[in-house]
Amino acid sequence: MSFQHNEKANAVNYAHTLLAGLNLPPLSDSTFLDIHPAINNVRSGVQGFPQGKNKIIPVALANYADGALLALKSIARNHTVKNNLPESGASLLGERMALFNTQTGQTVSAGGSCHLLKSRDGYLAINLARDEDTDLLPALTNGKVSAPTDKKMLENIFKEFCIEDLIPRGRDLGLAIAPVTLPDYNSFDNWVDVSCSSPSQRPSTSTSPLVVDLSSLWAGPLTGSLLASLGAEVIKVESRTRLDGARRNENDPAGEREFYNLMNGGKKSFTCDFTTQKGRQQLLKLIECADIVIESSRPRALRQLGIHAEKLVAEKPGKVWLSLTAYGRGAATENIIGFGDDIGVAAGLSALMEIIHGHPLFVGDAIADPLGGLHGALAAWSCWINGGGLINLALYKVLGFALSQDPLLRDFNKNDLIRRTSDWANEINMSGENPYPIRKASKPAPLPGQHNEEVLRKLDAL
Amino acid sequence: MVQIKAGTKLFSAVCDTQIMVLRVPADDLDVTCGGLPMQTEEAAEKSSMSGDAGEGSLVGKRYVDEAETMEFLCTRGGEGNISVNGVALEIKQAKRLPSSD
Structure with a gap:
């Protein structure tokens, strides 16, 4: 069975589905030209570099990334802002591998851990x-x-x-x-869960929201950078004694520094010491001021610092709180940690490779991270437009939901998947497509605490 | 006194506290929570605390003795303080964030 353009795996349909999950209208302009999912996977880099050498990934990951970006573009305020966003969602999947010069499709992840x-x-x-x-x-x-x-x-x-x-x-x-198992793809009802603080409308959509980004590594920082592209003022906040581990210095390879700049350029940097009373007060004040908070910690981490998302969202109508977790908030799952690669495994990707190719293999590079970051930006920005709330975004559910749009996974059909895999292999062999160009960071990321004075001055003035 | 090794789960007799042994020296240890010995099975009914509660235990934190000869992970927090051989354990500093995942 070859790919059909009426399958939900195509980017435009996926964008519609994501928007519907947020109670938003479908894309008004759906002139986006879908390309074959196998070719898109190769061009995105998710198949690995050099292109097309690895075992075929039989699911339309790059198309899902394109769909999420299309949906995000559809809610952007205007055309100028739209043009600040990345050209292709798919290209985000492979950009870290391209910049770090790493490999996927093996039994050890691209990142190596x-x-x-x-x-x-x-x-x-x-x-x-x-x-x-x-x-x-x-x-x-x-x-x-x-x-x-x-x-x-x-x-x-x-x-x-x-x-x-x-x-x-x-x-x-x-x-x-x-x-390494296949989840029940019928169990993914929606990709996000938003609890609205109140039905009241937020004050005004004319000003740019202030985003406080407490996240680190990839998914959360990508969300923050996309919101910055949409016109938000983004302050990256780190504990002085525990900076974002993805930071690089001048001794590190240029590609690794460039990746950090892509994720964090265009943000301001504020640092304080979360272990002191004074630092915690500054942190809390900043979070209280924020229109949008992005964080990717386990809920208990902030609770132990006296910071309660539910309370803060209830206190300020219109406030958006994006809680990025591995498996979702709630007692059963919120303490389970996960990173992009193991979440990809939990969502069934390595089991799929085992079923099709005989060996479990990693798919892409921390695949749940770039997909999660794209979906996170869509959830946060739409929630800001809709009047605020607490967003429970589980990377596992984002990936599981995307995969569940594939009829061959939902009603699991091994024979059709094997047939698809060989069709896609032929498709890739016939094409000589180049990978998407790697983005260039518009600005270098600020040094830790580079904007401390400016931020403190603003806080004091309040 | 119970024989404990890496991987042993211990339950407080006085509160919700649960810890897992990460590493311990070969010596016999008297691990207590809220003043009473911790047990390898959860008690159906909790006893009352002996002495002051102290700050209690925090889920997710690693607890060490002063010389860091032993380490425990708190897998469920509670009101009782964790002590070994009569000396309260301390919270170990937070893990550094990974440089890449």
Whole structure:
């Protein structure tokens, strides 16, 4: 079965679906020229570089990214602002790989920290992204491995354990760990959950919203940068003792610095010490002033600092709070951490590769991050237009919902998926398409705390 | 006293606190919460706290002794303070953010 343009996998239809999920009207201008999902995947870089060498990804990831950006463009205030946004949503999926010169389509993630390992009853992904994560491996394995450990040792020990033992224990320990399984794609009702503070209209849409961006790494900062492109004033806020780990300095490769600039150029930088009373007061005041807050922490982290999203949203009509989590707010899931690659595994992508190609493989580079960042911007900006609220955006649900638009996944059909994969392979072989050009950062990202004085002066004047 | 090793889960006898052992020295340890020994099973009924509660335990925080010879992760917070051999444990500083995921 070849791709048909009436499938929901095409970008325009996906944009309509996303807008409908926000109770917004469909695109008024749907002249966007859809390209074949396989070609779009290759051009986006999600298939890896050099193009097309990896195992075929049989789902339309690049088209979903294009659809999310199309929807965002449709709610932009005017044409000028629209032109500040990236040209293609798809190109965002591969830009970190292009700039970091990394590879995908293997059993280790492009970023290098996430591993697909075999347990007694199937594969799982474990992402040891933080230095201290390896300290947790003895506890994860009941003392069977001692830290420090290497991957070989982990591979051998994991074979002794079952998935249902490792996943809950790993999540208790605060590790990013996910099974290689297909979720039930019929269970994704919507991609976002917004609780509106009150039906009252926010004061005015004429001014630019003030965005306080507490997020780090990729998804949240991408959302912040897209909102900056839409005309918002964005202040990136970091704890002075715990800066965004994605920051790079002049000794780092130019590509890695450029990626940080793409995510954070055009923002202001404010730092304070979250561990002191004074720093926490500054943080709270800034958050209170914000029209839009972006954060990608576990809810308990801010609660432990005395910052309560629900209360702050209720107190200021019109305020938008974008809570980006791995699996969603709520007692059952809000303490589970996840990064882009392991969330991609949880959403079924590696299981899909195993079913089609015989081996579980990573798909793209931290795929849930760029997709989550695009959807986050759409959710935050539309919520700002609609009068505010608390947005519960789970990266897992964004990706799961996107994939659930694919009829071959919803009513899972292995034979049709295999047929599609070979059709797409032929399509790619016939085309000599180049990857999308890599974006250039319009401005360098500010140094940590570069705008402290200016921000404090504004706070004092209030 | 219970034999504990990395991966052992311990429950408070007085409050909701739950911890997991990350690393411990080979010595016998008297791990208490709210003044009473912690247990490997959750008690059906909680006892009352012995002595002052202190600040309690915070979920997600790592707790260490002063010399950092042992480390525990709080997997559920509660009102009781965690102590080992009569000395209250301290919160370890937050993990550094990853440089890339």
